[in-house]
Amino acid sequence: MGGTCLALASTSDKGTRDMRSATSNFLNSMISSRMVAIGLIVAAPSLASAQESSEPGTTHPILAAVVIALGILTLVILWKRDTIRPGSFKRIEPAEAPPPESGLVLFAMLIGCLIVSAIAAVLVTQAQGVDPEIGRTMPEQGVFTLLVGFGGVAAGVGAMLLACRTWALDRFRFTSSGYLTGLLLGLALYPLLLSVTMVSGYVFRLLGTPPGEGIAHETLNTIVAPETGAWRWAVIAGAVVLTPIFEELLFRGLLQSAVVSIVRNRWVAVLIASALFVGPHIGPAIQPHVLPAIGGLGIAMGVAYERTGKISIPIAMHAMYNGINVGVSFLIA
Template identity: 30%
Template structure:
């Protein structure tokens, strides 16, 4: 959120209405955790998530009725909401779903997953409470996040459409394409699709071309690039060790699954990581989406929100796995995205995160080639 609320946001109404919204969301989260407990679920992780939800409800109510100092209450609500997210995510990863059938529909939903989602939303509301925003200001930020999330998912769609447009003439000439050729075409499609969408967004928003932060790297940028790579791999190692210690299972990326069957595709992906994946993903998700968020959120808030969008967009790369494994993998993506977003925020130079992202992926692809090639 913005570092300071605007004058028309910092009103008594703003200080009470938004905590009220948080209290309602926290109550929904509590209900999602309490129902399976009431039905006999004795998982201590779910009990812990329910306890955190209770704290969040009380914190929001304390702020709503001025029993607790607003910022202190907001921090308590934030910590509790994050606790619910972590514990419910862990429960899902361990196979706890607590599914219920939706009346009138032939489908069921996981109450643990529902609590995970509402707790994530509650964490956002707790930050709005911390800065004393009004419902109008909260709505403005929510709409901005939703709009840029659509842009993020649009990047995937644009890449797929561009790939199909490139592939169609090729299929006319030849009856079939090897996996190597398909991956090559998909990378070209990614560049055209994501690059085209980024340019279209800049044109629609009437920004000039200086909006794209392409600069010759300085010595400071080089230091950020080298340091960023070390931090990125350090973060990956720390997350992997945490998962191993706690017994969390993550999902394999779709590329890993393809590489096991056709390792030759990595000969395309290794250079593409530096020339296409890093530059064009960073152009869209950092230079366009994160930078656009600067106008509504603080710069650090934009890093976090942009990383949430970046993580959710990657769901399709893991969706063959179970929901708990997908959540764990997206958690890893979120952590790595925070690093990339911070690098971009500190340098304001697209070249730096593009290089860090590209080289990072290239090293991972090279490692896969040594394993399966």
């Protein structure tokens, strides 16, 4: 585990190889106030096209059945690969855990990153002179996304590099490997997450609060509108690139590592980090029936991180999830 924190790790290590193998089997047989709008937009794709038509109570049963079947198939493969079985972290050697004394330091780093991000958001907002009653125009949102996004990412990268220099663990090291594996995992897991959202939508309908129809967020409607212009791509870049990097560095790289160092239980750490990952997405701008899928995504990314010790894998999984959601929104539009 020695060497630079920017080392070029081999793609043939056991954890990554096992993860890639599971993904290939399936393919062959998705926080802070700085980017709240983006996080909520891409975390809440409209499933109206797969779940219901414009008439209340009508569904597309064949499409729904296919999606749910693919989701079940994903669960079966993960179970057979001993990825999600109880005690799997004891049977398959996970990434090395940080020492117990690192927990409070990692929490402090996490808080520091959030403070830097919040300060950047305030400074950019003041510089733009945004009227809170009117909100940002698309050019203003694009500038805000890029400036604050890069600031948050810089803080997260700095924290991870400091953690790597302090404890010299692979889980804090940036490598060139793992991104393709993460993208394939994100693609393979999407049917499962989509089926979770569909089932959750049905449950909410039974409870008398049916999911909305069409694209689930007004800002996303603005992004996909033809008259929006080129600034939409700045917002999309923030959603698909900057947000996944920032959130995974914080929730998996710092928070989950901190919990693991204290409780010494991988599943507890994954579940706590995933629950806190869902928290910032709760609010009036997002339909509640998608929250279980967001939690599922957090669990999947947390497990991948503990299995491989590569932060690149959950980053790529998150980017793929967000990218698919943006693409689906364009198709719906």
